Amino acid sequence: MIIVAVATKNEISEQQLHEFSIANPELGQLHYLETGIGKVNATFSLTRKITELPIDAVINLGTAGTTMLELQGKIINSTKFFQRDMDVTALGVPKYHTLYEDVTYETGIRVHAFQEYDCYTGDSFLTDTGDDIFPVIEMEAYAMAKVCSRLGIPFISLKYISDAANEEASETWVNSLTHVQTKLLDTLYKALDTIKA
16 A cells, blocks of 8 residues: 655645545555644654555655745655754764764655755744755655655655745745645656556
């Protein structure tokens, strides 16, 4: 079984995924999971679901911000996930690296139909990034990638870049929710082809 995980039903609802699955039976059984916002909710929701069902792969769909304006309005595939609010540099550890862990970032599967950029996950909706360059900014993917990595489950992340992580981000993000669902659902064709390959 393949999980399609979203943070909120505003991005894709269970009914929308159900209707998409009925219209595309060749894609197989897709199980909907709304994780809730943020890393803790994503970790808990996904881990609980994995203990309940035999899972073959997890596809995380959703929206994200960016500091790279040319990416706005595009679907981006991330294969490296950083925890952007992890900062123990005072202890001599590189930024985004968790103390006493071996890796700085988690990994996901490449879907070649989409551009690839690194994803920076944190528990804040950014409207000011300072001088930092974040190609993909969101709030759940790092956590899901980590769960999948530890449990040996293939993980794909595809995000629609909805906003520029600036003072207009909240309004731009809300506006994107009126049209993003079809674009995200359409990515499932390529994502599932990648899993089956």
